[in-house]
Amino acid sequence: MKKRGKGIAATFYGTGYGNGFPDVSKAVAEVDHDGNVNIYVCATEVGQGAKTIIIQMVAEILGLGMNDIHLISEDTSQTLDTGTAAASRQTYNTGNAVKKAVEVLKSKLLEKAKEHLKLPSLLGLEVKDKVIYLKTFPKKRVCFKDLIEEKISVEETFTAQTVQMDEETGQGAPYWPYTFSCYGVEVEVDTETGIIEVIKGVCAQDVGRAINPELIEGQIDGGFSMGLGYGIMEKLNCKDGEIKNNKFSKYLIPTALDMPELEKIIVEDPESSAPFGAKGIGEPVILPAAPAILNAIYDAIGVRFYEIPVTPDKVLSEINREI
Amino acid sequence: MINKCINPKTVEEALDILESNGKDVKLIAGGTDLVIDLRNNKIDKNILMNISKLKELRFITIDENEITIGSGTKFIEIIENQHIKEKIVGLWKACKSVGSPQIRNMGTIGGNICNGSMAADSVPPLLALDATALIIGKNKTRSVPLRELYLDKGKVDIADDEILYAIKFHRLREKESISFEKLGLRKALAIARISCSIYINLENNSIKDIKIATGALGKYPQRENHIEKRLVNKKVDEIILKDIAEEMSKHVSKRLKGRSSRSFKSIAIKGIFAEAYKSAIKGANDESHKSHNK
Numbered sequence: 126m127k128k129r130g131k132g133i134a135a136t137f138y139g140t141g142y143g144n145g146f147p148d149v150s151k152a153v154a155e156v157d158h159d160g161n162v163n164i165y166v167c168a169t170e171v172g173q174g175a176k177t178i179i180i181q182m183v184a185e186i187l188g189l190g191m192n193d194i195h196l197i198s199e200d201t202s203q204t205l206d207t208g209t210a211a212a213s214r215q216t217y218n219t220g221n222a223v224k225k226a227v228e229v230l231k232s233k234l235l236e237k238a239k240e241h242l243k244l245p246s247l248l249g250l251e252v253k254d255k256v257i258y259l260k261t262f263p264k265k266r267v268c269f270k271d272l273i274e275e276k277i278s279v280e281e282t283f284t285a286q287t288v289q290m291d292e293e294t295g296q297g298a299p300y301w302p303y304t305f306s307c308y309g310v311e312v313e314v315d316t317e318t319g320i321i322e323v324i325k326g327v328c329a330q331d332v333g334r335a336i337n338p339e340l341i342e343g344q345i346d347g348g349f350s351m352g353l354g355y356g357i358m359e360k361l362n363c364k365d366g367e368i369k370n371n372k373f374s375k376y377l378i379p380t381a382l383d384m385p386e387l388e389k390i391i392v393e394d395p396e397s398s399a400p401f402g403a404k405g406i407g408e409p410v411i412l413p414a415a416p417a418i419l420n421a422i423y424d425a426i427g428v429r430f431y432e433i434p435v436t437p438d439k440v441l442s443e444i445n446r447e448i
Numbered sequence: 449m450i451n452k453c454i455n456p457k458t459v460e461e462a463l464d465i466l467e468s469n470g471k472d473v474k475l476i477a478g479g480t481d482l483v484i485d486l487r488n489n490k491i492d493k494n495i496l497m498n499i500s501k502l503k504e505l506r507f508i509t510i511d512e513n514e515i516t517i518g519s520g521t522k523f524i525e526i527i528e529n530q531h532i533k534e535k536i537v538g539l540w541k542a543c544k545s546v547g548s549p550q551i552r553n554m555g556t557i558g559g560n561i562c563n564g565s566m567a568a569d570s571v572p573p574l575l576a577l578d579a580t581a582l583i584i585g586k587n588k589t590r591s592v593p594l595r596e597l598y599l600d601k602g603k604v605d606i607a608d609d610e611i612l613y614a615i616k617f618h619r620l621r622e623k624e625s626i627s628f629e630k631l632g633l634r635k636a637l638a639i640a641r642i643s644c645s646i647y648i649n650l651e652n653n654s655i656k657d658i659k660i661a662t663g664a665l666g667k668y669p670q671r672e673n674h675i676e677k678r679l680v681n682k683k684v685d686e687i688i689l690k691d692i693a694e695e696m697s698k699h700v701s702k703r704l705k706g707r708s709s710r711s712f713k714s715i716a717i718k719g720i721f722a723e724a725y726k727s728a729i730k731g732a733n734d735e736s737h738k739s740h741n742k
């Protein structure tokens with residue numbers, strides 16, 4: 126018999142290394158004498174879209190198209206340390222460092238433009254497509270190339286706030302900021318074979334600000350699939366610290382066909398300390414999937430599982446114990 | 449260790465090579481099983497002969513009574529065959545469930561049969577269709593019922609100087625059908641944990657003939673004769689499926705004694721068997737219905 130059930134799970138996740146560990150990102154922003162905008166960071170792109178959103182942030186601040194920005198990343202001979210692409214921290218940490226550097230760069234450019242255009246004030250100066258002009262009188266303008274004889278380079282550092290937890294009491298403020306997620310899923314459990322099918326998912330994800338909604342949806346798809354595998358498929362079979370299930374023919378992860386239809390809800394509540402309010406969601410999008418699935422299994426067959434993955438053999442043995 | 453690869457242009461050339469050198473030669477068709485064995489140093493022969501380019505092994509012929517599928521036919525070609533899709537539904541479903549599109553584009557039905565895996569998806573439906581293997585060598589051919597081809601785990605009754613040429617079975621007529629069900633742990637790229645295929649021939653709402661084959665429940669895919677005997681010549685309405693499934697379960701439990709998968713498989717077979725049975729009955733009824741309407 127096929128039994129359906131629904132479950133929800135809500136989670137929160139602390140961005141960054143946390144627990145007092147130094148969490149530092151350094152970024153360099155420059156305009157060279159040809160008017161090129163170069164950004165130097167070391168935000169490893171692992172498919173999460175770090176490079177895209179960094180470029181978007183720079184484009185936003187300097188009024189440029191995405192193609193006008195030259196991003197140098199993942200090259201330690203040219204860049205400073207931006208920390209790891211881990212802990213869902215690149216958008217928040219490196220984003221902040223980049224934003225700081227580019228904003229300082231921008232104010233330097235505006236200062237130069239003010240002098241070049243012989244204006245009494247910075248007021249009303251705008252930057253767009255590598256041209257700085259006076260909004261009320263756009264003929265007053267100068268392009269980056271004509272403005273800059275020697276390249277202007279700005280280095281900035283962002284250090285996240287974190288407090289080490291008291292070892293005795295476990296108290297403290299280990300992370301800043303936090304990200305919140307809530308998923309609901311519907312499953313169908315085949316009581317004859319123990320197969321669990323996740324048939325629908327609704328994913329509400331707090332993102333602070335969605336700098337790139339499509340990337341967030343992609344992250345939710347990927348995160349959900351990882352959470353799904355974590356919850357009902359992926360079995361390492363660790364014995365004395367050694368992974369015994371070490372073949373992908375046996376260590377199963379979900380395929381595209383195992384993914385249910387997902388409805389995604391992007392919750393925007395800008396984080397005051399974040400660049401444009403945006404928080405990282407790389408790991409948060411994984412977290413609620415497995416607990417929501419386990420809750421849905423309980424709703425479907427009345428069995429509480431406290432261990433993952435909930436594989437068909439475990440389902441069958443529990444169902445048959447109940448009888 | 450393989451130290452030589454041969455690409456024969458014709459089946460005849462291939463058979464010549466096998467006649468003179470057979471004991472040193474390993475055949476490769478799609479390579480989707482063999483390449484993994486090569487990587488794991490499981491092949492002790494030193495010549496690899498590629499038969500995947502031999503067009504003579506790649507065909508599906510459907511004549512008045514029989515369907516013959518060349519051993520080199522790829523799963524994708526079987527899936528795209530309209531007759532198989534509509535009439536030999538169980539075989540179609542099994543081939544469609546193999547691996548992923550990439551594997552189905554490379555893997556052959558001959559490789560699936562000859563690799564001798566207990567979980568080979570195309571084999572249970574072929575067993576239920578009571579298919580015959582056509583085996584050829586230099587100046588010799590022989591036919592072996594598929595159910596007799598398997599000697600042991602991973603071992604088939606094909607000699608060093610022979611190749612599987614094709615697999616042959618009867619066309620299905622009115623009131624005949626074949627079903628296939630597979631229990632995989634995910635929806636694609638899943639090796640069968642259990643598979644079951646059932647051929648049924650109905651007459652006046654009773655089972656005139658039934659052939660049941662299972663996969664992944666023993667050393668190799670096999671027929672379940674004892675269950676067949678319980679069902680043949682019975683009125684469909686009088687069959688208590690639950691009891692038969694229970695019997696199947698007991699049998700599987702006995703067969704898998706001592707294996708860690710025993711408790712899971714002996715329960716799960718009930719659902720898979722019942723599904724395969726129901727869809728075979730439905731298929732046979734639909735088939736008669738269709739021809740009535742003609």
Ligand SMILES: Cc1cc2nc3c(=O)[nH]c(=O)nc-3n(C[C@H](O)[C@H](O)[C@H](O)COP(=O)(O)OP(=O)(O)OC[C@H]3O[C@@H](n4cnc5c(N)ncnc54)[C@H](O)[C@@H]3O)c2cc1C
Nearest residue numbers: 475477478479480481482546547555556559560568569612
């Ligand atoms: C990722 C992946 C997923 C898979 N999923 C499935 C699955 O879901 N279901 C399933 O059943 N299988 C699956 N397989 C196994 C494999 O794809 C099939 O068994 C396939 O049919 C093998 O055919 P092939 O042409 O690639 O054989 P090969 O690897 O070329 O050969 C297999 C064996 O058969 C022998 N052989 C081949 N042709 C002949 C012949 N004409 N005469 C005599 N001997 C011959 C070879 O010498 C070799 O020993 C999977 C494999 C992979 C890598």
